[in-house]
Amino acid sequence: MAQPYPSHPITLIVPFGAGGPVDTLARTLTDAMRTSLGQAVIIENVTGASGTIGVGRAVRAAPDGYTVSIGNWPSHVVNGAIYALPYDVLKDFEPVARLPSNPYVIVARKDLPASNLKELIAWLKANPDKATQGTAGPGSGQHVSGVYFQNVTGTRFQFVPYRAGSSEIMRDLLSGHIDLSSTKPSQRFRTCAAGESKPTPSRPTTAWLRPPISPRSTRPARPGCTSPPGTECGSPREHHRRPFES
């Protein structure tokens, strides 16, 4: 390189919209990376087609160190199995760093008669093919993690696709139109913090499920909003470290 790298700002392609979990992670990191690199890292949100547009843009960028990209489990693992992609996520990229992950959790409508994961599985087995889980459509992270949950637990339920994705799913879950959702802790806890789920004798069921690792890591069920907004629900960390024991 003629000049010491980096001599000008770096672009970070985020294949999802501003404000979502991947974008928030990117923004948190780039602020700190600027200090190490001595150059700004500018985020470009290139959205569409489940992240394939942004990843496609990143793969065609000049390999000069000034275009970096970020992704997640749907964009860099799931998509390759369900789309005919014009790129190969393993062969066309060089890895830079493994970043934090945001596990999926299973949440249930608050009057579902189960208050932990074991009870949820038992209820699903007693009511095969009756329960409904909202997803952002076939092949979405919610859908694939839901299929995984069925495989691991030996349960069957139906998937309901939502065009607008998470916000609509959560609305219908809170109003009881669907039974389950596979979602991200940050979103779940925002809902709690907003006070939309109230503690009731039949509490919402939050079962931690982390697709990217082994079946045994399926997360323990937790009552969702059992405390006033901003207390238990506002602190997801404490829920993360409890291994599932059947």
Place this chain on the structure above:
Amino acid sequence: MWVPKGTPQEAIRKLTAAAMDALADSTVRERLAGLGQEIPPREQQSAEALAAHHKAEIEKWWPLIKAANIKAE
């Protein structure tokens, strides 16, 4: 975090170091934990660790997704 194939190794090394420095920063860690993000241990943050993790994830999930006949709309 990735770069296109063919990116100079020097650039990759600097980017990896910058990302890992960011993940070691206490303000960043606090913020990410508050978002429900799980930060891998430092030895699992390297480029090599991502390569191994990514490959393992694909080997695990593609058969499952294909067996379940999941298709995009």
